[in-house]
Amino acid sequence: MSSQDWAYFSNYAIYSAMALFTLAFFGHAYETAWAVRTPNAASETEGNLVTKTFDSSRTQKAMRIATAMMILGFVFLLVGVVTRGLSAGRVPWGNMYEFSITGALAFTGAYLAALRKYDLRWLGVLVSISALLTLGTAITLLYVPSAPLVPALKSTWLVIHVSTAIISGGVFLLANVIAAAYLYLDNMETKGPRKVWAQRLPSLDDLDQLSYRLVAFVFPLWTFSVIAGAIWAESAWGRYWGWDPKETWAFITWVAYAAYLHARVTVGWRGRRAAWLCLIAGSTFLFNYVYVNVWGTGKHTYSGL
Amino acid sequence: MSEQTQLPELGAIGLARYFWRQLTSMRTALILLLLLALAAIPGSLIPQNAQNPMAVTDYFEKHRNLAIWFDRFSLFDVYSSPWFSAIYILLFISLIGCVLPRSVEHFQAARALPPKTPKNLVRMEHFQSWSANGNELEEARSWLKAKRFRVLVSEDSISAEKGYSRETGNLLFHTSLILILIGVLIGGLFGVRGSAILSQGERFVNNATSYDTISFGQITSENSLPPFSIKVDKFVAKYNTLTSAPEDYTLYVTTVAEPGATPKQQVVKVNSPLTFGSTRVYLQANGYSPIVTVQDKIGNVTFQGPVPFLPQDANLRSIGAIKVPDGDPQLGFVSSFVPTYERTSDQGAISAFPELLDPKLLFSIWQGDLGLDTGVPQSVYRIDTSNMKQIALDSLKPGEFLKFSEGTITFEDVVPWVNLQIVSDPGKSYSLIGGIVAILGLLASLFTRRRRIWIRVSAGEVQVAGLAKNGAPGLEIEMSEFVAKLRGI
Numbered sequence: 002m003s004s005q006d007w008a009y010f011s012n013y014a015i016y017s018a019m020a021l022f023t024l025a026f027f028g029h030a031y032e033t034a035w036a037v038r039t040p041n042a043a044s045e046t047e048g049n050l051v052t053k054t055f056d057s058s059r060t061q062k063a064m065r066i067a068t069a070m071m072i073l074g075f076v077f078l079l080v081g082v083v084t085r086g087l088s089a090g091r092v093p094w095g096n097m098y099e100f101s102i103t104g105a106l107a108f109t110g111a112y113l114a115a116l117r118k119y120d121l122r123w124l125g126v127l128v129s130i131s132a133l134l135t136l137g138t139a140i141t142l143l144y145v146p147s148a149p150l151v152p153a154l155k156s157t158w159l160v161i162h163v164s165t166a167i168i169s170g171g172v173f174l175l176a177n178v179i180a181a182a183y184l185y186l187d188n189m190e191t192k193g194p195r196k197v198w199a200q201r202l203p204s205l206d207d208l209d210q211l212s213y214r215l216v217a218f219v220f221p222l223w224t225f226s227v228i229a230g231a232i233w234a235e236s237a238w239g240r241y242w243g244w245d246p247k248e249t250w251a252f253i254t255w256v257a258y259a260a261y262l263h264a265r266v267t268v269g270w271r272g273r274r275a276a277w278l279c280l281i282a283g284s285t286f287l288f289n290y291v292y293v294n295v296w297g298t299g300k301h302t303y304s305g306l
Numbered sequence: 307m308s309e310q311t312q313l314p315e316l317g318a319i320g321l322a323r324y325f326w327r328q329l330t331s332m333r334t335a336l337i338l339l340l341l342l343a344l345a346a347i348p349g350s351l352i353p354q355n356a357q358n359p360m361a362v363t364d365y366f367e368k369h370r371n372l373a374i375w376f377d378r379f380s381l382f383d384v385y386s387s388p389w390f391s392a393i394y395i396l397l398f399i400s401l402i403g404c405v406l407p408r409s410v411e412h413f414q415a416a417r418a419l420p421p422k423t424p425k426n427l428v429r430m431e432h433f434q435s436w437s438a439n440g441n442e443l444e445e446a447r448s449w450l451k452a453k454r455f456r457v458l459v460s461e462d463s464i465s466a467e468k469g470y471s472r473e474t475g476n477l478l479f480h481t482s483l484i485l486i487l488i489g490v491l492i493g494g495l496f497g498v499r500g501s502a503i504l505s506q507g508e509r510f511v512n513n514a515t516s517y518d519t520i521s522f523g524q525i526t527s528e529n530s531l532p533p534f535s536i537k538v539d540k541f542v543a544k545y546n547t548l549t550s551a552p553e554d555y556t557l558y559v560t561t562v563a564e565p566g567a568t569p570k571q572q573v574v575k576v577n578s579p580l581t582f583g584s585t586r587v588y589l590q591a592n593g594y595s596p597i598v599t600v601q602d603k604i605g606n607v608t609f610q611g612p613v614p615f616l617p618q619d620a621n622l623r624s625i626g627a628i629k630v631p632d633g634d635p636q637l638g639f640v641s642s643f644v645p646t647y648e649r650t651s652d653q654g655a656i657s658a659f660p661e662l663l664d665p666k667l668l669f670s671i672w673q674g675d676l677g678l679d680t681g682v683p684q685s686v687y688r689i690d691t692s693n694m695k696q697i698a699l700d701s702l703k704p705g706e707f708l709k710f711s712e713g714t715i716t717f718e719d720v721v722p723w724v725n726l727q728i729v730s731d732p733g734k735s736y737s738l739i740g741g742i743v744a745i746l747g748l749l750a751s752l753f754t755r756r757r758r759i760w761i762r763v764s765a766g767e768v769q770v771a772g773l774a775k776n777g778a779p780g781l782e783i784e785m786s787e788f789v790a791k792l793r794g795i
Contacts, residue, residue: 149546149551153576156577228745231737237588239588240731244354246350253346253347256343268336
C-alpha cells in the first residue's frame with residue numbers, strides 16, 4: 002500500500018475505534034443505570050420501607066459487552082496508530098493529532114491493563130467517554146495530513162522520550178479520574194449512605210490506594226521521560242535544560258507529583274487532601290499538553306499542532 | 307521584690323538549631339517543593355530574557371507600565387531571580403539536612419540485625435498458629451535465608467526483616483538530586499556558550515573574536531577556548547515539495563582539532579553535533595547569503611562577499627542589508643532575497659519554495675550616512691536610512707549586474723549560511739550521572755517493600771505473624787507461602 006492508502010486506512014481504523022468506544026459508553030451507561038432496582042408500587046402501599054436495591058444480575062451481559070467493545074476499540078485504535086506510523090514512515094508522534102490518538106491508546110490501555118488486576122469496570126463510563134472525546138477532538142480539530150518529520154525530530158530519542166511521556170500521561174490521567182471519583186464519593190458519603198448505583202464502587206480506602214499506586218508506578222517513568230528529553234535536548238539544541246515552556250511545565254508536573262508522593266508516604270496524607278493534590282498535579286500535565294502545544298511558544302511547538 | 311516573667315532564652319545556638327530543625331522538617335520541605343512548582347509558573351507565561359529577548363522587548367513596548375513592575379520582580383528572568391534561587395537553595399539545604407543524617411544512620415544500620423521477636427504475636431497482623439511437629443524453626447530459618455531476609459535467631463523464635471534497599475534507594479535518589487545541581491553549578495561556572503553565522507566556504511577559528519555572540523561562565527576566561535577550526539564545505543537542505551517543511555539538513559565540514567593536526571571531513575546534522583573534547587558544535591539555523599560585488603564609478607571594488615540574510619517565513623523570503631561604508635558617499639542596499647521568486651498582487655514579491663529554483667535579489671539603493679560611527683549598535687540585517695536618500699530600486703538574478711549613478715552592483719551568486727552554536731558544558735556529565743542514579747534510586751525506593759516476619763515455637767504451638775511497613779501490599783501472599791512451606795502443604 003502507498004503512504005496515502007495507509008493514511009486512509011488509519012483514519013478508518015480511528016473512526017471504527019470511536020464507534021466502538023461509543024457502544025462501550027452506552028453499554029456501561031446502561032449497566033450503571035439499570036443495575037439499580039426500584040421496588041414496584043405495590044410494595045409501597047404495604048407500608049414497607051421503599052429502598053432501591055442493587056442487582057447487577059440483569060446487567061451482567063451489558064457489562065461484558067461493554068468491556069468487549071472497549072477491548073475491540075483498543076485494538077482498532079492500536080491499528081490506527083500503527084498504520085498512521087506506516088503512512089508517515091516513522092513513529093506516529095510528530096504532531097498533536099498523533100499525540101492525541103496515541104495518548105487515548107495509552108489511556109485505554111492503562112485502563113484495560115489495570116482491569117486484569119482490579120475490577121474497575123465501574124470506571125468504564127468515564128474511560129470510554131474520555132477516550133471518545135480525545136479522539137473526537139483529535140480528528141476534527143487537530144487533524145493534519147500524514148507527513149515526514151522536521152529534521153529536529155529525527156532522532157531515536159523521539160521514540161524513547163515521547164512514548165514514555167505519552168504512557169505517563171495516560172496513567173496520570175487514569176489516576177486523576179480515580180481521584181476525582183474519590184472526591185465525588187467522599188462528598189456523597191458525608192451526606193449519608195452511598196446511593197444505590199454507587200454501592201458497588203470500591204471503598205474510599207481502595208480508591209485512595211489505587212490512585213496512589215498508579216502514581217507511584219508511573220512516577221519513575223515520568224522522571225525517565227524528562228531525563229530522556231534532557232539528553233535529547235542536549236544533542237539537538239545544545240543544552241539539556243533551558244526552561245522552555247514545555248520543560249518548565251514538565252518540571253512543575255514532576256515537582257507536584259513528588260510533593261504528592263512525599264505527602265502520602267512521609268507526612269501521611271490520605272483521602273481528601275491527597276486526592277486534591279493528585280488532581281492538581283494531573284492538571285499541570287494536561288495544562289502542559291493543551292496550553293503549550295496550542296498557545297505556547299518555545300522549542301516544543303514546531304509540530305504545527 | 308518584683309519579679310519579671312521572662313521567656314526562656316534560646317541563645318544564638320539554640321535559635322540556630324531551632325531554625326535548622328524547622329528547615330529540615332518534612333513539612334517545610336513539602337511547602338518548599340510546592341512553592342518551587344508555583345514559582346516556576348510565571349516564567350512559562352511571561353516572555354523570558356534568556357529564552358526570547360525579542361519578545362521581552364516587544365512586551366516592554368506594548369505594556370510599558372506593567373513591564374516595569376514585572377522587571378522590578380525579575381519576572382523576565384524568573385529562573386535566575388533572587389526569589390526563585392532562594393526557594394531552590396533553601397530546598398537543597400533542607401534536602402542535605404535531611405539526607406545526611408539519614409545516610410549516616412542507614413550506613414550504621416546496614417549490618418544491624420532485626421529487632422527481637424515481640425512478646426505477643428497474637429496481636430500482630432497476619433497472625434496464624436498451629437500445633438508444632440518439631441523442626442519448624444529450622445525450616446523457617448532456611449526459607450527466610452533463601453529469600454534473603456535478615457534473620458535474628460533466638461532459642462524459641464526467629465525475627466526476620468527484608469527491604470533495606472528501600473531506604474538505600476531513597477537516599478540514593480535524594481543524593482543524586484544534589485549531584486544534578488552540582489552539575490548545573492559547574493556548567494554555570496566553567497561553561498562557555500556562543501554562536502557564529504558562517505556562509506558556505508567560510509572558516510571558523512575558535513577564538514572569542516570569531517563569535518557573533520559569546521558568554522562565559524563566572525570563572526571562565528577567553529584562554530580556555532580549545533583551538534579548533536571548522537570550514538563549512540557544503541550545506542544541503544531538503545524540503546517537502548508539497549508543504550515546504552524541511553525534511554533534512556546536512557552540513558559537510560572540514561575540521562582541524564588543533565593547529566597542525568590533520569584536517570578531518572565530518573558531517574553535522576541537527577541531532578548529531580560535532581564534538582571537540584567537552585565542547586560541542588550544533589547546527590542551529592540556516593538561510594541564504596547572496597554574494598555581491600559593489601564597485602564605485604571608476605571600477606574600484608568597495609565591497610565584496612557573502613552577506614547573510616535573515617529568513618522571514620517558511621519559504622525563506624529573507625531580508626538583509628548590504629552596507630558599503632568605504633565609498634564616498636556611503637552606500638546602503640536595503641534588500642530582500644527570495645529563493646523562488648513569485649509575484650502576488652497583494653504582497654508583492656514572495657518566495658514560493660525554500661529551495662533555489664528562481665532566486666532573486668530585490669533592493670533599494672540609498673546614499674548618505676550609514677550611521678556606523680555613532681557607537682550605537684546596529685542590526686546587521688537593517689539599515690537606518692534616516693540620514694540617507696534613496697537613489698534607485700531594482701532586482702537582479704544571479705550573474706546580473708546593475709549600473710547606477712554611484713557605481714555598479716553585481717549579484718554574483720548565492721550560498722547557504724549556517725548558524726553554529728558552540729557550547730562547552732563541563733558539568734553535564736555530573737547531571738547525567740545524577741539523573742541515571744536518581745531513576746535507579748527511585749525504582750528501588752518505590753518498588754521495594756520493607757516487611758518483617760516472625761515465628762515462635764513454644765509449648766507445642768507454632769505462631770507466625772508479619773508486619774508490612776508503609777502499608778505495602780503483598781505480604782499476605784508471602785505469609786501464605788511461608789506457612790504452606792512450614793506446614794508442608
